Amino acid sequence: MGEKIMVKGTxxxxxxxxxxxxxxxxxxxxxxxxxxxxxxxxxxxxxGRVFLQAESEVATVNMMYGASSVGVRVMTSTSxxxxxxxxxGISYMANARLPAVFVDVVRGGPGLGDIQPxxxxxxxxxxxxxxxxxxxxxxxxxxxxxxxxxTIHAFDVAxxxxxxVVIFADGMLGQMMxxxxxxxxxxxxxxxxxxxWALTGARGRKARYVxxxxxxxxxxxxxxxxxxxxxxxxEAEEKKWExxxxxxxxxxxxxHGTVGRIVKSTVKMAREKGIKAGLFRPISLYPFPYExxxxxxxxxxxxxxxxxxxxxxxxxxxxxxxxxxxTPFYGRLAGVIPTPxxxxxxxxxxxxx
Amino acid sequence: MEKxxxxxxxxxxxxxxxxxxNMALKLAKDGESVALADLDYVSPYFRSRDKKGLLEEFGxxxxxxxxxxxxxxxxxxxxxxxxxxxxxxxxxxxxxxxEEDGIAVLGYLRAFMKNTAIYFVINTRxxxxxxxxxxxxxxxxxxxxxxVDFDFLVSNTNLGPDTTEEVIKEGEEIVxxxxxxxxxxxxxxxxxxxxxxxxxxxxxxxxxxxxxxxx
Numbered sequence: 029m030g031e032k033i034m035v036k037g038t039x040x041x042x043x044x045x046x047x048x049x050x051x052x053x054x055x056x057x058x059x060x061x062x063x064x065x066x067x068x069x070x071x072x073x074x075x076g077r078v079f080l081q082a083e084s085e086v087a088t089v090n091m092m093y094g095a096s097s098v099g100v101r102v103m104t105s106t107s108x109x110x111x112x113x114x115x116x117g118i119s120y121m122a123n124a125r126l127p128a129v130f131v132d133v134v135r136g137g138p139g140l141g142d143i144q145p146x147x148x149x150x151x152x153x154x155x156x157x158x159x160x161x162x163x164x165x166x167x168x169x170x171x172x173x174x175x176x177x178x179t180i181h182a183f184d185v186a187x188x189x190x191x192x193v194v195i196f197a198d199g200m201l202g203q204m205m206x207x208x209x210x211x212x213x214x215x216x217x218x219x220x221x222x223x224x225w226a227l228t229g230a231r232g233r234k235a236r237y238v239x240x241x242x243x244x245x246x247x248x249x250x251x252x253x254x255x256x257x258x259x260x261x262x263e264a265e266e267k268k269w270e271x272x273x274x275x276x277x278x279x280x281x282x283x284h285g286t287v288g289r290i291v292k293s294t295v296k297m298a299r300e301k302g303i304k305a306g307l308f309r310p311i312s313l314y315p316f317p318y319e320x321x322x323x324x325x326x327x328x329x330x331x332x333x334x335x336x337x338x339x340x341x342x343x344x345x346x347x348x349x350x351x352x353x354x355t356p357f358y359g360r361l362a363g364v365i366p367t368p369x370x371x372x373x374x375x376x377x378x379x380x381x
Numbered sequence: 382m383e384k385x386x387x388x389x390x391x392x393x394x395x396x397x398x399x400x401x402x403n404m405a406l407k408l409a410k411d412g413e414s415v416a417l418a419d420l421d422y423v424s425p426y427f428r429s430r431d432k433k434g435l436l437e438e439f440g441x442x443x444x445x446x447x448x449x450x451x452x453x454x455x456x457x458x459x460x461x462x463x464x465x466x467x468x469x470x471x472x473x474x475x476x477x478x479x480e481e482d483g484i485a486v487l488g489y490l491r492a493f494m495k496n497t498a499i500y501f502v503i504n505t506r507x508x509x510x511x512x513x514x515x516x517x518x519x520x521x522x523x524x525x526x527x528x529v530d531f532d533f534l535v536s537n538t539n540l541g542p543d544t545t546e547e548v549i550k551e552g553e554e555i556v557x558x559x560x561x562x563x564x565x566x567x568x569x570x571x572x573x574x575x576x577x578x579x580x581x582x583x584x585x586x587x588x589x590x591x592x593x594x595x596x
Contacts, residue, residue, distance in 0.1 A: 033506045034540050036394055043508070059454050060425040063393060066480075070509065143425045143454060203426045204594060205394050207506075207540035293596040368596055 032209050037202040038064035040172040041105065041131055041195060044179035046071055047213045050129070051100040052078040054091040056110060059143040060199040061133035064105040085110040089117030096126040097238040099226030101183055101219070105131035107199070108141065108149050112157065118192055119158030123240030123251060125225075125258075127186035129179070130164075131195045133202035136363030144363025145199030147285060150340035153194050154313045161252055163259045165189070165266060166313040168196040168284040172206040178311070180211070185266060187220050189258050196313060198336060200286040200365060268311035269320060273299070277306025279375065280324055280353075282345050283334040284310050286365070291334055293368035298375065305375070313341070321348035328353050330378055334371055335359045354378070386466055386473040386497035388487065389535070390527065392510055392519055393479035395502045396537040397421075398429050400571055401476035403588040405441045413472050416442035416465040420486050421478035422456045427592050429476045435591065442471070458486060466493040473497070480523070487527040498532040500568055503559070505538045505552040516559040533568035534560050536583060541593065546579045553582050 035043070042064050045053070053072055055065040065081070072079035078095075082088040088104050095102040106114065111132045121128060134149045136142040151157075154166050165185050169175035175197065182193040222228075227238060242248040270288070273295055274280060283291040288309035298305035308324055308331075310317055325331050331353045333342045339357045346355050358374035360366045387404060389397040398421070405417040417436060419429045429436070430445040437443055444465060446457040465473040475497070477484055487494065501520055503510050510516050524531055538544075538552020553570055560567050569584040577587045 031506075032540050032543060033508065033511070034394065034504060035508065039508055067508070142452065144452070145426075199426070203424070205427075205541065207543045290596045 032207045034205055034207050035172060036063055036205050037172050037175055037197060038105070038133065039067050040175045040208055041179050041197065042067040042071065043210055044176040045103045045129065045183070046075060047210055048180040048183040049101050049214045049216050049219055050077070050103045050183065052080075052095045052102045054080050054082050054088045054095070054102070054104050056082050056085050056088055056106065058107045058110045060135055060145070060202050061105050061107045061131070064131065064133070064202070085113035086117070089114040089121070092128050093117060093121050093124065093126060096121065096128045097124075097227050099222035099228060101127075101187075103129040103131065105133065107133045107135045108137050108146070111149060111152065115158035118164070119160050119162060120240045121192050122158070122162035122164065123160065123255065124238050125190040125255075126192065126238065127190055128192045129182045129186055129195065130192060131197060134196065134198045136361070142363045143199065145201070145286060145336060145365060146361070146363055147198050147287065147336040148338070148340070148361070149196070150313065150335070150337055153196050162255060163262070163314055164192055164194050165262055165315070166194045166196050167268070167311060168313050169201060169311070170285050170288040170309060172201075172204070173208045175201065176208055176210060187222070189262055190225070191258065196285065198286050199363070263315040266312055267315050267317040269317040270309040270311060272307040272309065274306035274308060274324055276304055278304040278328055279306070279330045279332065279379070280328050281305060281307045281332050281334060282310070282321065282341070283307065284313060284341060287334050287336055290366060290368055291371060294371040294375070297368055297372050303379070310341070316344045316348070318344070318348040321345065322350065322352065325349040325352040330354045330356065332375060332378060333357045334366065336365065337361065384496050384498040384532070385469070386475070388475035388477055388494070388497050388499045389502055390477045390484050390487070390499060390523060390531070391479065391502035392507060393424070394507055395479070395504045395510065396539065396571065397479070397502050398427065398476050399588060399590055399592055400502055400535060400537060400586070401474050402429050402432060402436065402591050403586070405436060405474045406439050408472055409440045414470055415472045415474065416444055417474045417476060418444035418459070418462045418465060419476050420458065420462070421476055421483060422454060422486070423478035423480070423483040425454050432591050456486070458489065462490065463493055466490065466497065481526045484523050484527045487529050491529055494529050499529060500533045500535045501531045502535045502537050503552070503556050505555045506540055506548060513555055513558045513562065516555070517562055520559070520563055531565060533566055534563070535568055536570040539571070539573065541590065544573055544576060546576055549576065549579055549581065557582065
């Protein structure tokens with residue numbers, strides 16, 4: 029680890045990608061993540077790597093496909109409307125089994141929306157915004173140090189399972205500043221070899237294809253089954269979450285990202301009032317940590333979800349809780365950030381109900 | 382003659398907004414007639430307009446884009462800016478957006494800037510200005526883009542809540558070195574209130590961090 033520096037979330041993710049050995053960055057500016065693109069435009073040339081501003085997000089994702097096909101670590105970052113534009117390409121990459129890291133710094137929507145922070149892309153990012161049977165590992169950091177760690181982890185997961193991975197950062201996480209420490213850059217020679225599938229030149233061996241296509245439905249089904257096997261492994265091995273004061277909790281909040289951080293304050297406020305609240309914070313949104321949340325739900329009457337959306341992660345919470353407890357919801361929309369106090373008030377209403 | 386207005390410029394996240402707000406509040410408490418113009422049209426969040434209520438409570442006139450356009454990241458320059466820069470009875474403080482794109486506004490205001498001292502704010506624990514070479518490089522870049530000369534450097538090296546006296550001193554050393562090369566004086570060192578007894582080589586300006594998240 030080096031010395032501590034003060035960074036914005038966008039810079040934390042960009043620098044972490046560089047430390048993780050990201051060789052190529054493609055991007056197109058969009059608020060509230062343009063600083064990430066700008067950061068990479070300065071830093072990548074310093075490292076002798078590639079920064080390229082594409083003409084659109086559609087072009088970006090197809091450049092990602094190309095670069096990943098030859099086996100290099102590749103990343104892009106965007107915000108909600110830009111992420112929508114990338115969906116077709118992401119679906120292609122999923123079936124072509126191409127590792128890559130996507131960063132969605134989520135802003136208020138739908139449509140053009142606004143430039144304030146939101147978590148309204150949950151369905152799109154976590155459930156698959158493109159076509160076909162695919163899933164993407166998704167990580168939602170709630171501090172900048174965690175954003176650094178998860179960005180590096182995202183590259184490893186992408187390579188390990190040969191899949192695109194998403195960092196889900198709401199606008200607040202992208203824009204806030206915190207002191208962080210970066211780990212030393214990875215030694216590229218220690219990264220897993222991609223020689224068994226990447227397009228490295230066919231001299232002396234049979235030519236390969238990196239494609240999401242097979243005209244023969246039985247063969248395409250086989251490709252699909254490989255994906256489904258991969259997702260099973262991911263679900264078995266890659267769940268991540270944090271628990272805060274859940275040991276003796278009588279009411280459990282579920283919140284991710286920035287809201288997870290806000291709800292920590294609510295938990296402390298509730299405890300000052302003598303109410304034993306706790307927080308379950310999913311870090312991997314896919315795979316969602318259903319089993320652990322189900323265990324916790326056994327012991328409480330209320331599992332309350334808080335999001336900067338109309339209740340999207342709520343559906344996963346309900347799938348975990350399966351009627352073991354009440355599952356009320358509190359959310360703010362369109363870029364409005366809930367305060368710890370208003371969440372506490374919403375909780376009090378549920379307790380009195 | 383001392384210039385009546387102050388403009389704070391620098392890189393993204395160097396602390397321009399915190400220092401501009403603290404300066405406006407200090408001058409207002411000293412009984413000055415002071416106006417703060419938020420000219421940051423590049424950052425979507427953490428702008429002095431977010432603290433308009435607090436500033437007004439202490440008698441600071443706050444100049445921001447009209448109505449709902451405070452939420453925009455579009456280059457809106459409120460016309461009152463020309464008024465507060467020219468009005469001899471008001472001390473104007475300009476909170477300028479970061480980097481080359483943010484500072485371009487000063488070129489536009491150039492004809493009205495004669496009575497404004499420009500402060501280049503530096504945090505040496507930020508990317509790109511962590512070395513003397515980095516500071517000199519971006520100082521020149523921003524100055525060329527602004528098309529006006531700068532008057533002072535400000536040493537604002539910090540790690541937010543993790544700031545220590547050592548961090549501040551290490552920053553002062555780098556900023557002093559840069560000031561020699563650039564031949565421009567250091568106006569002051571910003572020091573968070575929780576380190577107010579810190580020993581500084583430049584004048585000390587004690588600040589509160591109004592933009593810090595409460596959760």
